Amino acid sequence: MFVQHMIASLKTKGHMATIMPHGVLFRGGKEKLIRELFINDDIVEAIISLPPGLFYGTGIPACVLVVNKNKPDAMRDKILFINADREFAEGKNQNKLRPEDIEKIDYVFTHKLEIPKYSRLVDKSEIAEQHDYNLNIRRYVDNTPDPEPEDVQAHLIGGVPEDEVTALQTNFDRFGIIRETIFQPREPNALASGPSCKKTAASAVGSRYLDFCESIDGKPAIKAALEANPALQETLTRHHEALKQWWAVARDDFAKLRDGKKLPEVQHGLLTTIKKNLLPLNVLDEFKSAGVFVNWWQQIRYDLKTIVSTGWHHSLIPDEYLIAEFFQTEADEIESLEAAISEAQSELAEAVETAQDVAGYEAEEDEKVTATVIKKALKELIDDLKQPCEPTALAAGASTDSSVNPATPDASAFGSRAESAKRELANLQQQDKAIKAIEKRIKETKAKLKTKGDELELKLQLKRLGGEEFKAENNELLRQVDARLAELDANNKTDKRKINALNKDSAVIEERLAKTNSLMSQIGGQLTEEEARRLILKKLYDIANSELNRYLNAEKRRLVAAVENLWDKYAVSSRQLENARSETLETLDDFLQSLGFLESVK
Numbered sequence: 170m171f172v173q174h175m176i177a178s179l180k181t182k183g184h185m186a187t188i189m190p191h192g193v194l195f196r197g198g199k200e201k202l203i204r205e206l207f208i209n210d211d212i213v214e215a216i217i218s219l220p221p222g223l224f225y226g227t228g229i230p231a232c233v234l235v236v237n238k239n240k241p242d243a244m245r246d247k248i249l250f251i252n253a254d255r256e257f258a259e260g261k262n263q264n265k266l267r268p269e270d271i272e273k274i275d276y277v278f279t280h281k282l283e284i285p286k287y288s289r290l291v292d293k294s295e296i297a298e299q300h301d302y303n304l305n306i307r308r309y310v311d312n313t314p315d316p317e318p319e320d321v322q323a324h325l326i327g328g329v330p331e332d333e334v335t336a337l338q339t340n341f342d343r344f345g346i347i348r349e350t351i352f353q354p355r356e357p358n359a360l361a362s363g364p365s366c367k368k369t370a371a372s373a374v375g376s377r378y379l380d381f382c383e384s385i386d387g388k389p390a391i392k393a394a395l396e397a398n399p400a401l402q403e404t405l406t407r408h409h410e411a412l413k414q415w416w417a418v419a420r421d422d423f424a425k426l427r428d429g430k431k432l433p434e435v436q437h438g439l440l441t442t443i444k445k446n447l448l449p450l451n452v453l454d455e456f457k458s459a460g461v462f463v464n465w466w467q468q469i470r471y472d473l474k475t476i477v478s479t480g481w482h483h484s485l486i487p488d489e490y491l492i493a494e495f496f497q498t499e500a501d502e503i504e505s506l507e508a509a510i511s512e513a514q515s516e517l518a519e520a521v522e523t524a525q526d527v528a529g530y531e532a533e534e535d536e537k538v539t540a541t542v543i544k545k546a547l548k549e550l551i552d553d554l555k556q557p558c559e560p561t562a563l564a565a566g567a568s569t570d571s572s573v574n575p576a577t578p579d580a581s582a583f584g585s586r587a588e589s590a591k592r593e594l595a596n597l598q599q600q601d602k603a604i605k606a607i608e609k610r611i612k613e614t615k616a617k618l619k620t621k622g623d624e625l626e627l628k629l630q631l632k633r634l635g636g637e638e639f640k641a642e643n644n645e646l647l648r649q650v651d652a653r654l655a656e657l658d659a660n661n662k663t664d665k666r667k668i669n670a671l672n673k674d675s676a677v678i679e680e681r682l683a684k685t686n687s688l689m690s691q692i693g694g695q696l697t698e699e700e701a702r703r704l705i706l707k708k709l710y711d712i713a714n715s716e717l718n719r720y721l722n723a724e725k726r727r728l729v730a731a732v733e734n735l736w737d738k739y740a741v742s743s744r745q746l747e748n749a750r751s752e753t754l755e756t757l758d759d760f761l762q763s764l765g766f767l768e769s770v771k
Contacts, residue, residue, distance in 0.1 A: 172234065173203065176212065188416050189234050191218075192306035208248075208293055212236050215249040215278055218306040220257035222264035230254055232306065235278070243524050246293040252310040253767065268467075269460030270626040276456065286312040319738070325535055326675035327742035328355045328378030329735050337735075340728045343452050351732055352379040381740065392729045403763035404452060405721055411446040412717055418442060420706050426477050434465060435473075452724055461720050465713045472709070481702040483633040490704045491629055495692060500626045505617040509613060517607045540604055547601045554594040635695035636685045643678050643685075650675045653707050 172193070175185055194216065207213050210694075217233040224231065237244075256270045266274075267314060277288045291309050300308055300535055307313075320330040334352055355378045387392060395401060419442070422435045440462050447458040472485050492500045521543050528548045532538050631639075650671050657664040657671075689695075 172236075176207075176236055176238075179238055180238070184235075184237045184239070188219075188224075188231050190421065191232055191305075193231060193234075194232065194306065201302060204304060205297075206303060207236075208296060210241060210348040211293065212238050214240055214244060215247050216304060216306060217251040217274060217278070218254045218310075220254045220264055223257070223427070226261070243282065244290075247290050248293070248296065248304075249278065249288065249290055250306055250309045251277055251286070251288045252306050252312045252767065255312050257648060267460060268463030271458040272459040272463065284308065284397045323378060323742070325743050326741070327602065327745065328380060329739045331377050333381055333735060334379055337728075340731055342531045343724070344398070344404045344728065346395065346398050346728075347361060347400075349382075350394060350398055351381050351382060351385060353381045362572070365550070369453045381736065384715070385736075388733055388740075391732050395729055395732070396725065401703070401725070404450070407450055408452065408717060408721060409479070409714065410449065411450060412714060415439075415443050415446045416710050416713065417427075420710070423473070423476065423706065424702075424710070426473065427480060432470075432473060432477065439466075453720055456675065457720055461713070462715045464719075465716045466713055469709055470765060472705070476705070481698055481705055483701055485516065485698055485703060486633075486696075486704045488629055490708060491632060491696075492625070494700075494704060495632060496628055498623060499628070503618065503621050503625065506614055510614050511533050513607055513611045513614065517611065520604050520607055523552055524604060527600050529598055531542075537549055540608060544601060544604060547597050547604075551594060551597050551601065553591050628688060631685070631688055632692050632696050639685055643682050646678050649674060 170185060172189065174279050179185055194204075203487050213232075213234070213567050214237040215235040217235070219233065222228045222229040232271070235682075243247050251274060253270065253274050256267075256273070258267045258270075273287075276282070277284060281290065287310065289310050295302065296302060309380060318330070318333055320333070322328075323330050329352060334348055338348065385394060392507050400712055420722055422430070422438060422623075426432070426435065440459060443462045444455055444458045447453050450456060453461065475482055475485055521538060524530075524543045524547060528543065528546050528550055530538070530543060536542070653673055654668060657668050659665060659668060
């Protein structure tokens with residue numbers, strides 16, 4: 170009903186597109202009669218299948234129905250079917266079309282291209298006569314993946330089928346990698362391991378199979394070998410060189426934004442040139458090359474609007490760019506202090522653990538033993554050991570001869586215990602002192618770190634905004650102080666106290682101004698427009714470079730996954746598994762026999 174209403178509302182040369190559920194394409198009854206009318210009137214230009222989970226509130230896939238009452242001659246009695254339901258980015262709650270997916274749909278629709286398993290132009294006669302006006306997209310463009318090939322002989326006796334490796338040759342060629350990097354010819358005798366195998370037959374079969382190179386001793390080695398390949402690294406370098414060449418032109422276009430050049434014009438020109446630079450390298454296709462650009466443009470579009478409206482404003486420059494350009498020494502000092510704090514905290518944790526062992530402290534359930542907790546435990550033990558340990562009788566001057574008074578303890582025993590207590594006390598004090606020394610070092614380093622951090626923050630603020638506004642505010646304060654001093658009488662005791670306070674305030678303000686002037690001299694003055702322009706352009710280029718790396722890494726992962734898939738299928742044959750099983754059973758039998766269990770079983 171909605172589609173009929175929209176079509177009825179179109180002018181004689183009207184063009185429209187609407188999102189519909191797939192059911193309208195194949196349901197019978199009245200809906201079939203409506204489809205017949207649309208098809209016979211030749212107003213359906215394209216039907217585009219979208220991935221599932223794109224829209225809020227429903228996970229079902231949908232399609233785009235494109236209607237054109239004035240179809241071009243080349244499209245008369247034809248409908249373009251595009252099956253794009255397998256190309257999307259998965260999300261946690263909702264899927265989305267990536268820029269390259271949108272670019273591909275748009276490009277194929279605009280140019281009415283036919284791509285295997287993606288798009289096809291279908292005559293009206295086929296739809297009406299062969300499929301009875303059923304517009305189910307998979308009837309015309311089936312994008313079901315090809316079944317995974319499985320070589321039974323390779324599973325049984327080992328080896329990687331050469332035809333499956335050859336099928337990956339396009340992937341290898343894109344990065345300039347020769348397959349001998351990973352695979353080597355299979356030795357004929359490698360197949361002749363069984364008594365029933367004949368060498369001649371093995372030779373004939375072996376020519377159709379390959380082995381992984383000796384350097385590929387495990388699945389992780391595949392990724393390492395491919396990523397370290399000089400040809401692959403050279404391919405990546407060429408891409409980055411191509412991006413630099415594109416950027417040499419792009420940054421000049423951005424400079425013209427302030428001169429009145431329009432954003433859409435710049436966008437179209439840059440998209441065309443980046444595809445022109447990346448496509449000849451044969452790693453990223455036209456749509457992925459466009460994806461690099463669109464993702465980059467989406468991230469920088471608000472920066473560009475700011476450049477157009479206010480110029481090369483300092484707010485577009487992240488702190489890390491200013492630090493790397495002007496304050497790297499200060500940043501290195503801060504990083505060194507942070508590393509020292511981290512190292513000291515590790516030392517403190519070890520000292521606390523050692524002190525816990527010395528003190529014999531047993532933590533309660535769910536209690537975290539911190540420096541504060543262990544210091545408290547050490548203090549209690551130290552205070553207890555500092556109490557007098559001599560017997561009362563000895564302290565009063567009584568006889569130490571045990572033969573005179575057998576009940577009186579031997580003084581040597583008390584002396585021995587006193588020496589032991591002193592050693593224990595010294596040990597505990599040493600642990601307490603060590604913990605406190607580390608805590609003091611951490612506290613001092615943190616204070617120094619805060620000072621350095623505050624100084625860097627002030628330098629960044631002065632570099633961005635300059636010191637004129639700050640100095641103007643403080644000069645106004647000095648003027649107010651001077652005006653107040655002129656009103657006071659130095660001979661009056663009450664005024665004298667106020668004068669002293671105002672003089673102190675004035676000294677503080679002047680010191681602040683002197684420090685500001687000194688810092689401005691150190692940092693080389695306020696950020697100039699040319700410096701801001703250079704740093705902003707550097708940020709924009711870094712974002713583009715990051716997007717290019719992301720797409721290249723995805724292609725590398727695709728190549729690695731394809732080779733790893735062959736490893737998963739064929740690296741270990743069933744014969745090797747049987748041999749390993751037999752060896753394991755023999756070892757187990759030996760163990761059972763030595764333990765006497767095998768005989769009891771028999």
